Amino acid sequence: MHRVSSILAGAGFRSAVLSLLLFLAVFFIAGVVIVSQTSSEAESEIRALVSNEFELFREAADTGDMDQLRQLVDSSAAAAGPRFFVVALYRPDGTLLAGDDIPRPEKLGWSTISSGINATTPSEQYLALTEDIGGNRVTFGRTLFFVEVGSAALWRALMLASIVVGVGALAIGYFTSHGVSAKLDRMADTLERVARGDSRARLPVGRSNDQVDRVSRQMNAHLDRLSDLLGTMRNTVISIAHDLKSPLNRAYILLQEAEETPDEIERAKLLEEAQLEIERLNGIFDTVLRISRIEASDDQSGFAAFSARELVSETLQTFEPVVEEAKQQLVEAPTPGDATIIGDRRMVVQLLVNLITNASRYSPPGARIELSAGLEDSHPVLVVADNGPGIPADRRTEVFEPFRRLNPERDEKGSGLGLALVQAIATRHRATVRLEDNQPGLKVIVRFPIAKAAGV
Structure with a gap:
C-alpha cells in the first residue's frame, strides 16, 4: 500500500494528472465548438430545405385559388408513414384552416416550435418558417431530430475518446512514476550504503538517459571523487603518522640522552639536534596547513x-x-x-x-x-x-x-x-x-x- 501511495504521489503521476485535466478542459472546449459548428451547419441545411419546399405553397397561393392552397396543406399533413415535417394554414384571426394542429407562431420568419402530434417522430422540436400568403398565414417546419441525434452521437464519441485518453494517460503516468520511484528507491538504498561507509557503492544508471539517469551519473562522478579523496586522506593520515613518528622518536631519544649525559657540551649538542627535529616537525605541520588553506579557497580577488x-x-x-x-x-x-x-x-x-x-x-x-x-x-x-x-x-x-x-x-x-x-x-x-x-x-x-x- 505504501508503494502504491508513493507512486501516486510521484511527480510523474501528478504531472500526468495535471496534463490530463488540462487536456480534458481543452478537449471539452473543442467539443463544444465542434458540436456547435456541426449543429449550426445542419440547421443551415434545414433552413435551405424548408425555404425550397415553401415555394410550393407560394406557387399555390399565386394562383389565387385558396382552396388549392388548403388542399396542398391538408394533403401534406395527411401523408402516410413517418414524416419529419409539420405544416399548418391559419386564418388572420389565428383559426386553423388546414394541416397539423400546432401552436401558431407569434411572429413571422424563422422560429423553433414544439409539437407532439407525430408519434413516429422521436423529436418534438421543429425549425419552422412562417409567412403570410394570400391573406392567410402558412407555417412549415422540419424536425431537428437528425441535428439532435448527430449532436448526441458526437458528444458520445467525444466522451468515449476522453475516457480512453484519460485511462491511457493515467496508466502512462502510473508506470512512469513507478519507474522513477523504483530508481529513486535504488538511489536511496545506494546513498544509505554510502552513509554506512561503503565507498564502493554506486548509483544504478539505466539506458533511458532520463533526468534521474543523468543525476545518477553526476552523483557517481562525485562519489568517485569522494572515494578518491577519502583514499588520499587515508593515505595522507598514514603518511603523516609515519613521517611524524620519525622526528618525534628522534627528538624523544635525543632529549632522553641529553637528560642522562653529564657533559654540558654534549647535552647542548643533543638539545640542539632535538630542536632541529622539532622544527622539522613544525615545518611539516605548516606545509600541510598551507596546502589545506590553498585547496580550500578559490578566491582570486587578490590576483x-x-x-x-x-x-x-x-x-x-x-x-x-x-x-x-x-x-x-x-x-x-x-x-x-x-x-x-x-x-x-x-x-x-x-x-x-x-x-x-x-x-x-x-x-x-x-x-x-x-x-x-x-x-x-x-x-x-x-x-x-x-x-x-x-x-x-x-x-x-x-x-x-x-x-x-x-x-x-x-x-x-x-x-x-x-x-x-x-x-x-x-x-x-x-x-x-x-x-x-x-x-x-x-x-x-x-x-x-x-x-x-x-x-x-
Whole structure:
C-alpha cells in the first residue's frame, strides 16, 4: 500500500494528472465548438430545405385559388408513414384552416416550435418558417431530430475518446512514476550504503538517459571523487603518522640522552639536534596547513598581473648562492619575449622555490638547473629543468601526492610535500603542471591561463 501511495504521489503521476485535466478542459472546449459548428451547419441545411419546399405553397397561393392552397396543406399533413415535417394554414384571426394542429407562431420568419402530434417522430422540436400568403398565414417546419441525434452521437464519441485518453494517460503516468520511484528507491538504498561507509557503492544508471539517469551519473562522478579523496586522506593520515613518528622518536631519544649525559657540551649538542627535529616537525605541520588553506579557497580577488621573466630573475638572484653551496649551478635559460602571469605573486614564488629546491635536492653535485619564463601556445609558462636522475615516466603522477617519496629509504631529507604544494598552488591559479624527460634529468613546465582569459 505504501508503494502504491508513493507512486501516486510521484511527480510523474501528478504531472500526468495535471496534463490530463488540462487536456480534458481543452478537449471539452473543442467539443463544444465542434458540436456547435456541426449543429449550426445542419440547421443551415434545414433552413435551405424548408425555404425550397415553401415555394410550393407560394406557387399555390399565386394562383389565387385558396382552396388549392388548403388542399396542398391538408394533403401534406395527411401523408402516410413517418414524416419529419409539420405544416399548418391559419386564418388572420389565428383559426386553423388546414394541416397539423400546432401552436401558431407569434411572429413571422424563422422560429423553433414544439409539437407532439407525430408519434413516429422521436423529436418534438421543429425549425419552422412562417409567412403570410394570400391573406392567410402558412407555417412549415422540419424536425431537428437528425441535428439532435448527430449532436448526441458526437458528444458520445467525444466522451468515449476522453475516457480512453484519460485511462491511457493515467496508466502512462502510473508506470512512469513507478519507474522513477523504483530508481529513486535504488538511489536511496545506494546513498544509505554510502552513509554506512561503503565507498564502493554506486548509483544504478539505466539506458533511458532520463533526468534521474543523468543525476545518477553526476552523483557517481562525485562519489568517485569522494572515494578518491577519502583514499588520499587515508593515505595522507598514514603518511603523516609515519613521517611524524620519525622526528618525534628522534627528538624523544635525543632529549632522553641529553637528560642522562653529564657533559654540558654534549647535552647542548643533543638539545640542539632535538630542536632541529622539532622544527622539522613544525615545518611539516605548516606545509600541510598551507596546502589545506590553498585547496580550500578559490578566491582570486587578490590576483594581479606580473612579469614572469622578472619573477624568474629575482628568484634566481635569491637562490643562486643556496644552490652553489650544493656545488650545483642555477642559471636562467634565454627565451624570446616575456609573459604576463595573473595570480598571487607570493604563491607563484613559493611554487618556483619548491621546484628549485626539489631539483637541487635530487640532483648530484655539478648538476645544472635552468630556469626560464616564456609562452607556449600564447599561455605563460615557467620551466625548471635539471640534468639529474629524473623520474620514470610511469611514476610521474605519484610525486604530486602528499608525503609521496619515490625512494623513502634513501630520501631522509624531504617530507614529500614540496610537489604537493606546487600542485595546490597551480590548481589555485587554474594552471597545469607537466613533467617531461629532459634527457637527462627532469623538466617541469607550469602552464598558466592566458592573461586575457583571466580578466586582463
